[in-house]
Amino acid sequence: MTRKLGLVAGGFALLAMTAVAIAPGSAWATAGKRVDCGKVVSELNGGKKVKEVAKDLSISTSSVYRCKKREAAKSGSKSVKTAEKGKSPAAATAAH
Numbered sequence: 001m002t003r004k005l006g007l008v009a010g011g012f013a014l015l016a017m018t019a020v021a022i023a024p025g026s027a028w029a030t031a032g033k034r035v036d037c038g039k040v041v042s043e044l045n046g047g048k049k050v051k052e053v054a055k056d057l058s059i060s061t062s063s064v065y066r067c068k069k070r071e072a073a074k075s076g077s078k079s080v081k082t083a084e085k086g087k088s089p090a091a092a093t094a095a096h
Helices: 002-022 037-045 050-057 061-075 080-085 089-095
Strands: none
Touching: 037 050, 037 061, 050 061
């Protein structure tokens, strides 16, 4: 009797571990989807905060930051705001 109970409990434990391992986490929610960085940057330049942009476009905040970083690297400046104003990094630091 005790042996059967142990086997049943072990079976349920194995089933539960398998179910948890198969279920996709929130990190995989947007896997395979392309993020339109142009749209993200335009929303940020429009004055929206990162969390607002992420919520509106149904993407993660890390995707917003990634787009922001790519845009800054493309324009050669430290932030999207300075890229929008057309300032170079040297001019931006001289202003501070």
